[in-house]
Amino acid sequence: MLIGTLFRAGNWLDGVLRTHITVDGTDATGSLIELVNDSRHWEQLGVMMLDGITFGGFNVVNIREIFQGTGVPVIVIMRKYPDLPRIKKALKNFPDWEERWDHILQAGEIFEVKVPGQEPIYMQICGLSEEDAREIVKLSATRSAIPEPIRVAHIIAAGVTTGESKGNA
Structure with missing residues (x-):
């Protein structure tokens, strides 16, 4: 299950979305497009x-x-800089590993983002400028280095899959 949250600038939760994907599958892209377009x-x-x-x-x-x-710009957030050689090696266990690896490469440059008072995080972007993406990440990181929409989606997902979230409310 994938959980999405809709926020206004990291301050107001306006909605929650849900979809399902296959573990190790290839349906996440299509599922997210459908989730957004049908919302x-x-x-x-x-x-x-x-x-x-x-x-x-x-x-x-x-x-x-x-x-x-979807016409909606995308920002991929990562807590740590990814170990790309290790990821590539793991992907080679799949018959279509080259296509999966190509998706990672097509996501483009990985940028470090320094959120005031927090450890740096990393992002990849599509559909908006680096400057705009940085500003959005900083504005939405209201309670931690991780933007609030992602932090809250984790809390909700943990609650519905395990019965209890680990985060602080």
Whole structure:
């Protein structure tokens, strides 16, 4: 299960979305496009933030395809700089590893973002400028280095999958 939250500048939770993907599958990109396009909140979406570029193991999303399919810019957030050689090696266990690896490469440059008073985080972007993406990340990181939409989505997902979240309310 993937949980999405809709926020206004990291301060106001306006909605929650949900979809399902296959563990280690190839359906995350299509599922996210469908989730956004079928949402009654679609017109309100200014940007989509993703917690990494892989979900459910190695279900790798194509952020360019998501942007083209929805018209919503995408910011991929990573807590640590990814170990790309290790990821590539793990992907080689899949018959379509080259396509999955290509999605990671197509996501483009990895930028460090320094959130005041926090450890740096990293991002990849599609559909908006680096400067705008940095500003959005900083504005939405209201309680930690991780932008609030992602932090809250984690809390909700933990609560609905395990029965209790680990985060502080």
